[in-house]
Amino acid sequence: MPIRIYNTLSSQKESFVPLQADRVLMYICGITAYDFCHVGHARSAVVFDVIYRYLKYRGFDVVCVRNFTDVDDKIIKRAQEEGTESQTIAERYIEAFYEDMDKLDVIRPDYEPRATEFIPEMIALIEILIGKGYAYEVDGNVYFAVEKFSDYGKLSKRKLDDMIAGARVAVEVGKKNPMDFALWKASKPGEPAWPSPWGEGRPGWHIExxxxxxxYLGNTFDIHGGGKDLIFPHHENEIAQSEAAFGKIFARYWVHNGFVNINQEKMSKSLGNFFTIREVYERYQPEVLRLFLLTSHYRSPVDFSPESMAEAERGVERLYHTIEQVNEFAGDLSSSEQLPTSKDPEFNSLRDKINSVLTKFHDDMDDDFNTAAALGQLFDLSRALNRFQDSRSRKPTREEKKLLAQGMHRLRECANVLGLLQRSPEEFFRDQRQMLLAKLGIDEEEVEGLIAERVQARKVKDWARADEIRDKLAEMSIIVEDKPEGTRWRVKTASE
RNA sequence: GGCGGCAUGGCCAAGUGGCUAAGGCAACGGUCUGCAAAACCGUUAUUCCCCGGUUCGAAUCCGGGUGCCGCCUCCA
Incomplete structure (x- = not known):
């Protein structure tokens, strides 16, 4: 069964057939580097990271390009505010972007070009457009004449007349049509500038x-991705430029992710209702953010809130607990052999689940990368593993250990496509604790001291004293857990 | 004004013509425990915003209504 992808261009799901049989060429619109990234940027990055991972996992040779816009009005503005160069600003935020994304386990694309590295290519492209009559120069600015491109509006499904009627922008002097957009901007004094046939200037946003x-990918490539807000004007303009210049289809499948909302409203810089990724990391582990972003389908809006993050946190904990338990129960056996049917119905039930889950996972992912449904399969398998262990009161046999190891292997294999569960449970829970201790400013030594004291009290069955200490710890947001192996403690999370 | 999207249990969220409407969180019951906590198991929508229609059959398709959101300006 082929992979199906919702194509914004046709407004429907289509079977995915790349240009070359085993190769996928994809281009993702990256960020404009003028500030720290927020959760909305994280969503886009994670969504396309999963698509990239899944296509590779399904055997395609994927070439992925994601750009950095490092010259732009907002960067220039920021640089002027700080009295520095726009390159300095861009450099700083590109570095911050990498920090944020690496923690989220977003795989770096094969190529990550920056706009300023491609000025000659952009100038050449603009010259082709002028040569073909699609663009014109006015006082050192070059504009694309949208009326000349008959397909203008095909991606965003709008007509030129409607757009002009509803336009909220003041008409810029010199433009032949208010919807014409800049390919090249004449630079003002103090702005970054490059020599061009039209004088000193800088590229417009879309041309890069x-x-x-x-x-990197040629005139026609397979997948072009980005946030929904890029459909118009950015992607519409890219189509106009490229198809006008080369007379060929630009991108074949247009994939757009939905927004991250806060209280039903789009998270955005202009509304001021955003959380930066690094703010989120102060309280939640990156993996929690990642799971949160994948619990909804990529095209739907997703509401960011403390409650939904707490849910995601519990979900990640649940999955790591399963892995931890299997490790304890079965050790690190790895076995790929097909296990035989047993007389034990519990055994067979888990065996069947392990065998069937992969197909279901693929079916979900094949259907327009339905990560929400795919994640459901992971939880299903997780529950099957727990249930099986729960049914064993004695020591597991070797076959049972093998079965559990296989199940965990499968769980991790699927999770890997989503970029989840790649750490050891110990590492996850340790990081969780460290993060919370730091966030709440709790002294670990003090906690350990009280815990030790309580262990003593329990040893002599001084329950009153033990409970007293437990209450005291609870006030410090520390929860005590008495396990058969000994007493453990953890920091209370926001959801408790 | 133009264009587009969404409405599923207490909350989040899959499912878009037909076996029992995934999964998560929460709640409740149980196992465990000195009591707890954690963990695990189990239970929880005869019903999918409302009204019509098509169909042997609809949460799923069509028409109308209500509510919410997004794009049309920089924006992932």
Whole structure:
């Protein structure tokens, strides 16, 4: 069964057939580096990271390009505010972007070009457009004439007349049509500038993606991705530029992720209702954010809130607990052999689950990368593993250990496609504790001291004293857990 | 004004013509425990915003209504 992808261009799911049988060429619109990234940027990155991972997992040779916009009005503005160069600003936030994304386990694309590295290519492309009559120069600015491109509006499904009627922007002097957009901007004093046939200036925003995608992927490539807000004008303009210049289909499948909302409203810089990724990391582990982002389908809006993050946190904990338990029960056996049917119904039930879960996982992912459904399969398998262990009161046999190891292997294999569960449970829970201790400013030594004291009290069955200490710890947000192996403690999470 | 999307249990969220409407969180019951906590197991929607229609059959398709959101300006 082929992979099906919802294509914004056709407004429907289509069977995915790449240009070359085993190769997928994809281009993702990256960030404009002028500030720290927020959860919305994280969503886009994670969504396309999962698509990239899944296509590779299904055997495609994927070439992925994601750009950095490092010259732009907002970067210039920021640089002027700080009295520095726009390159300095871009550099700083690109570095911050990598920090945030590496923690989220977003795999770096094969190519990550920056706009300023492709000025000659952009100029060449603009010259082609002028040569073909699609663009014109006015006082050192070059504009794309949208009326000349008959397909203009095909991606965003709008007509030129409607757009002009509803336009909220003041008409810029010099433009032949208010919807014409800049390919090249004449620079004002103090702004970054490059020499060009039209004088000193800098590229417009849209042209960089046309130039860089062509450079790495050719005139026509398979998948073009980005946030829904890029559909118009950015992607519409990219299509106009590239198809006008080369007379070929630009991107074949247009994939757009939905927004991250806060209280039903789009998270955005202009509304000021955003959380940066690093703010989120102060309280939640990156993996929790990742799971949260994948619990909804990528095209739906997703509401960011403390409650939904707490849910995601519990979910990740649940999965790591399963892995921890299997490790304890079965050790680190790895076995790929097909296990025989047993007389034990519990054994067979888990065996069947392990065998069937992969197909279901694939079916879900094949259907327009339905990570929410795919995640359901992981939880299903997790529960099957727990149930099986729960049914064993004696020591597991070797066959049972093998079965559990296989189940855990499968769980991790699927989770890996989603970029989840790749750490050891110990590492996860340790990091969780460290993060919370730091966040709440709790002294670990003090906790350990009280715990030791309580262990003593329990030894002599001084329950009153033990409970007293437990209450005291609870006030410090520390929860005590008496396990058969000994007493453990953890920091209370926000959801408790 | 133009264009588009969404509405499923207490909450989040899959499912878009037909076996029992995934899964998560929460709640409750149980196992465990000195008591707890944690963990685990189990239970929890005869019903999918409302009204019509198509169909042997609809949460799923069509028409109308209500509510919410997004894009049309920089934006993942």
């Amino acid at each position: 993606c046309s130039a860089m995608s062509t450079k």
